[in-house]
Amino acid sequence: MAAQQFLDSLSEFTTVLAIKLYRMQLDRPPGVPVLPCLDHEAMLHDGIDPHTAAYAKDAGGHLHEAVFIPDARRLDVEVASTLGECTPESQEQFVAELRRRFPVYTVRLVQPSRLRGEYRVMKACRAQVSLRDVLLGDNLDRTKASVDRLQLISSLMEKQSRSASWGARTVMTPLIAVAGFLTYEVLGSLAGSLGDAALSAIRYAVIAVVGGVFLYYGVKAVQLTEMANRVWKRTAEYSLILSERRKLRS
Numbered sequence: 001m002a003a004q005q006f007l008d009s010l011s012e013f014t015t016v017l018a019i020k021l022y023r024m025q026l027d028r029p030p031g032v033p034v035l036p037c038l039d040h041e042a043m044l045h046d047g048i049d050p051h052t053a054a055y056a057k058d059a060g061g062h063l064h065e066a067v068f069i070p071d072a073r074r075l076d077v078e079v080a081s082t083l084g085e086c087t088p089e090s091q092e093q094f095v096a097e098l099r100r101r102f103p104v105y106t107v108r109l110v111q112p113s114r115l116r117g118e119y120r121v122m123k124a125c126r127a128q129v130s131l132r133d134v135l136l137g138d139n140l141d142r143t144k145a146s147v148d149r150l151q152l153i154s155s156l157m158e159k160q161s162r163s164a165s166w167g168a169r170t171v172m173t174p175l176i177a178v179a180g181f182l183t184y185e186v187l188g189s190l191a192g193s194l195g196d197a198a199l200s201a202i203r204y205a206v207i208a209v210v211g212g213v214f215l216y217y218g219v220k221a222v223q224l225t226e227m228a229n230r231v232w233k234r235t236a237e238y239s240l241i242l243s244e245r246r247k248l249r250s
Contacts, residue, residue, distance in 0.1 A: 003052040004028060006068040009101050014056035014064070014094075017135040018241050023050035033244030038233045053078070055135055062086035063131060064094045067110075075105045080112035083122045085131055117227040124157075125150060125234050134238045140246060147238045154231040161224035175214065 003024045010016055016030060022037035040048050053067040063085035067076040075098050077091070086094075091109070098107045112118035129146035137143045 002070040013097055014058050016054050016056050018055040020053040024052050033241045035240040038237050060090055062090035073105050075102055075107045076110045078110050080118045080122055117223055121227050121230045124231055134241050140242055144242050147235055151235040154235055157228035161228045
């Protein structure tokens with residue numbers, strides 16, 4: 001019931017184009033694509049509140065994504081998914097309208113994370129296909145070909161990230177061991193001129209720097225894997241939307 005009321009209210013000032021559900025049901029499914037929320041369905045842990053997300057077009061033709069989370073009394077406006085599809089001014093107006101219509105809910109803008117590479121993910125997606133074409137484009141075959149191309153790129157990105165991850169796992173430990181051994185051997189020969197305290201400080205600093213460099217490459221490999229997964233999930237979402245649009249047309 002809560003999800004249906006949210007969509008009914010949203011439809012009063014926007015055109016709902018697609019709906020994503022996570023552990024929620026609709027009483028009256030509208031004539032738009034309805035699909036699972038892949039970002040959270042793919043997670044293997046509990047603790048995620050049930051929610052309904054909707055792609056919507058405002059009166060000016062700008063696209064927005066609003067996420068309704070009733071248990072947390074919160075509405076999130078996702079910025080990453082609609083990068084390039086709306087202006088800051090239209091986004092502010094959309095948030096203001098949500099606050100007016102849902103006064104007991106906290107409405108917040110969820111900005112993309114550079115640490116998680118969300119800007120790079122959306123740039124990679126937009127280089128092949130735009131969200132506007134997926135939601136509103138007339139030529140579904142051409143859009144599907146673009147989505148398939150993006151899916152192929154995401155598979156290549158995953159293979160690249162696996163290569164980086166494999167290198168970080170297999171090379172990091174032996175190289176740190178070799179660096180530590182050489183540091184102790186080389187600096188050990190200078191023990192007489194440096195003194196014990198200075199020698200220990202230099203050894204610890206060298207090991208910390210070497211360990212930090214390899215830790216960076218390890219974290220970078222994990223980030224690349226997550227980015228590849230995000231691109232793949234985006235292509236899966238786009239494919240589901242296009243499939244639902246075909247069904248609705250027929």
